[in-house]
Amino acid sequence: MKRIYSDMSDDELFGLMGQDSHKAEGCFAELYARHSPRVNAYCKRIMGDKMAAQDAFQETFTKFFKSASQERNMTNTPAFLLRIARNVCLNMKRGEKKTVEIEDFHLPSESPAYEKSELLKLIMSALELVPFDYREAFVLREYDGLSYQEIADVTETSMATVKIRIFRAKDKLRQILAPYLHDLNKV
Amino acid sequence: MEEFTPSEKLILYLDGELPQDQELELFSLLASSTDLRAEMREGLAIRAAIGGDIDAFTPSTAQTSAVFSGLGFTPPYQQNPSQKTSSRYVWVPILWLLGGLCIGGGIAHWFTQNLLNQEFAHEKTALNNTIAQLQSEKNRQKPAVMSSMAIEPSESVITEKPLVKTVIVYRDRFISPDNSKSDSNLYETVETTIQENSDRTDDITENISIVYNQQVYNKKEDILTMPNSVPTLSSSLQNMQPMFSSSVFPKFWTQIRGIGTVSQYPNISANAAVTGLSNINVALGYSFNPNIAAGIEIGREPFMLKYSGTVNGRTVRYEQQSSMLLGGLIVQGRANPIESLMGLQPVGTLFLGGSEIGMMGRVSSGIYYPLSANVSLYGGLEYALMNFTYQSNSFTTQKVGFTYGLQVTF
Structure with a gap:
């Protein structure tokens, strides 16, 4: 019986994508639908710059697709994708530093049509002020929903380091957002 | 065992990483510390705000196109499944049109049989009187x-x-x-x-x-x-001013018009799908008297669709601006032509009908500029509102546009 892609697991789809060129497009489209939101959130909130984030997003999925042909034993597709995205983003940031002498992070440039809550805008601005390692851990936890262990795997660090980075990121955010959050508590 | 501050324990707890044997200790700390409870409220507020960061979780249409095109694939929203979904709804405007035809035809029949016959009867009587009078004269040679x-x-x-x-x-x-x-x-x-x-x-x-x-x-x-x-x-x-009497009405007329969008709500970044005849409407109407007309309208127009869904437990925003079939009934109110302004005739139109995905209404106002006794140019502004359902949720979309077209009376 013909199986629908949406019924298949990530591992099955990834395996089929590398083995059957006729089904590769369908498998890729299904995996893209499942995981593109997480990758997009990571790229956007890590890169800050919208165009750079879009480039990183595209390159991540291109590399992901090409990696399927390399007989890889996939166990955690979201973490694998985020690891690719992380490498792409880090490479792009290194490239930026070589040629452009500006502040490491820009204010996020989002579509003006999209109305965000005031707190969300503040969080996005405050995130730009948080050191990269802390911010990355925070984004992987809050945006991508990874456990501390998964974050440790993606960032290739220890659990203890992940905890410290998340504590400090949240502490830093709370310090920056203190005036607003203080008002929030009054309500 | 690692030692954490109360704040760190709270963070671990909110992240689902605090060992169960330490939860009771945290709860007692929360019960006794106002500051810790405030921290918890702040942490939850930040998490809730991030959960609503739809923009971060939603790749744009352009991004998706770039990814798929780069791999030589067709973007998902252009693949067959969506087209099949679309074709399923192609009967909806046709049903609207048929319904409009039945109702419009019924109204026209009622007017013809009742009101207009009375008007014609008056004229006919007057004419017959004249003919009879003249015949009488003729008889007298x-x-x-x-x-x-x-x-x-x-x-x-x-x-x-x-x-x-x-x-x-x-x-x-x-x-x-x-x-x-x-x-x-x-x-x-x-x-x-x-x-x-x-x-x-x-x-x-x-x-x-x-x-x-x-x-x-x-x-x-x-x-x-x-x-x-x-x-x-x-x-x-x-x-001379056109004479609006029952002797020249009712009249059938047809109107062909295009629509240009001035502004759209909600704002979306997806571009309008532009295909052949994707933005044109055709109306067929019947003037019951100089000031009231009704008819049916069918056409294609792009509408902005924006809705939120949940993918893998995350709130995701989808955007689409597709050109879709629509059809329905129109009622027109027309003022008398303004002779001092080249015969310009103000007109207001109400449209009620449906598109491929839901009910819609439109109000528009404009003017006719007579080119001849049978042909007029039309220009005006319109406001359209459409309600549609996606995954059991109801959404609305609306837009303001300018319209332009041609009316032919016959």
């Missing part, structure tokens, strides 16, 4: 109408003959006879109407004459060729 230029009537004729004042209706223009300069003593006035190319021209007999610019036309052939025989007639017609 006395010409009913005489040309002052051709015949010098005798005293007895003047006193005995009923005199005829004739009113011409040429297409939709009303012409008053200029009796002031004619020998009006010769004629008694009886109003009637004659419309060119209508069946009523058969009623023109030798006994009916038409007086215009001191000239009397008493032959059917002359009457029907009046524009040629009376040089001033055409220019006079141009300057």
